[in-house]
Amino acid sequence: MEDGKKTIQKPVAGWADSRVAELLSRIRSPGLPRHFGAVPSATDYYLFEYLEGETLRQLPGADLTPANLQRWFDQILDSLALISLFAGLPFAHLDLSPENIVITSQGRACPIDFASSRFLDGKADLPGTARIMTAGYAAPEIYFGRLCPEADLYSLAMSILAAYAGRMAAELEGRVMKKILNQLDRAFAQRLRACLSEDPGLRRPAAAGTLYQAALKIDSRQEDKEEEAPRGPSSTGLPDGRAACPFLLDDCPFLELADQFNSISQ
Numbered sequence: 398m399e400d401g402k403k404t405i406q407k408p409v410a411g412w413a414d415s416r417v418a419e420l421l422s423r424i425r426s427p428g429l430p431r432h433f434g435a436v437p438s439a440t441d442y443y444l445f446e447y448l449e450g451e452t453l454r455q456l457p458g459a460d461l462t463p464a465n466l467q468r469w470f471d472q473i474l475d476s477l478a479l480i481s482l483f484a485g486l487p488f489a490h491l492d493l494s495p496e497n498i499v500i501t502s503q504g505r506a507c508p509i510d511f512a513s514s515r516f517l518d519g520k521a522d523l524p525g526t527a528r529i530m531t532a533g534y535a536a537p538e539i540y541f542g543r544l545c546p547e548a549d550l551y552s553l554a555m556s557i558l559a560a561y562a563g564r565m566a567a568e569l570e571g572r573v574m575k576k577i578l579n580q581l582d583r584a585f586a587q588r589l590r591a592c593l594s595e596d597p598g599l600r601r602p603a604a605a606g607t608l609y610q611a612a613l614k615i616d617s618r619q620e621d622k623e624e625e626a627p628r629g630p631s632s633t634g635l636p637d638g639r640a641a642c643p644f645l646l647d648d649c650p651f652l653e654l655a656d657q658f659n660s661i662s663q
Contacts, residue, residue: 403447406436407512413491413523414515418443420484421511428476428507448507453560454495466557467585469506473498473553474609476508481546481612487517488612489544493552494534495560517544533559533566537595546613547597550604554592 412418421432436442453469473493481488490497492513499507513529515521525544536551558577559566574593578586591603604610 403449404433404444405447406442407445407510409435409441409443411523412443412512414521416484416516416521417480417488417511417514420480421445424479424483426476426479427501427503427505428472429479430507430509430511448499448501448509450499450501450507452496453498453500453506453556456500456560458563460500461561463581463585465504466561467582469498469500470553470557470585470588471607472506473508474604474607476506477546477549478608478612481615482608484516485615487546487615488514489517489546490514490549490552491535491539491544492529492531493549493556494531494566495556498556515544517546531566533569536597538597543597545597547600550592550600551597554589554603557589 409415418432421429422434425431430448431446433444433446436444477488477490490508490511490513492510493508497508497510499509501507515523525542530539531552534552534555536548538545539548555566555569558569558574561577562569562573564573578589581589588603592600594600601610601613604613
């Protein structure tokens with residue numbers, strides 16, 4: 398760009414919710430990449446600010462101290478909350494991972510790559526079934542088509558644990574996660590344990606006292622409106638529009654997850 402700022406191009410095709418890109422063109426925050434609009438010579442690309450720094454995955458182990466991890470955890474939550482509060486709508490990034498979190502040269506944690514993110518009001522450009530999931534980081538409910546802000550709490554906690562362990566999230570066993578949690582500040586470890594709850598509602602205490610807690614209240618008000626609306630018969634044959642479980646008992650991946658959660662909580 399003329400002012401010397403580095404930029405990065407992101408293809409418009411496959412972008413889940415163009416309103417997120419538009420909002421990022423209006424928000425000014427050190428914790429979020431700025432959207433500069435479409436590429437002048439190619440309107441099928443978005444032009445974003447390139448954030449100088451290293452991803453959480455690239456950082457050397459010496460930088461991954463418990464104090465830094467807790468600070469970055471809260472900074473990511475603040476950035477996500479800002480988007481939701483600015484729009485007045487429930488929001489989820491839906492693709493948080495160590496590769497999609499940049500630590501800038503100023504030591505600030507920033508979420509990047511918002512192509513999968515969306516406002517959860519049913520008005521995104523792509524249907525909820527059109528989404529990208531990173532194995533090990535996606536919350537269990539995402540596999541069943543339930544999109545909620547609390548899914549980001551799960552993904553963020555798994556990102557923190559995976560980066561600290563120097564492994565991919567899919568490689569983390571329950572005993573490994575338990576060992577990591579025992580090395581962290583007790584209060585922070587409790588927050589991470591809450592984030593890993595199978596029930597999205599039980600993750601909310603992890604955001605207590607943060608800006609993200611206020612953002613979650615927006616989602617609660619949205620849910621209240623949906624509950625007031627009359628429900629018709631479901632095409633799935635199950636009440637409340639729930640889909641049947643797509644897995645057989647012998648190959649259900651969530652039985653293994655449940656064992657890991659139980660191991661952590663003991």
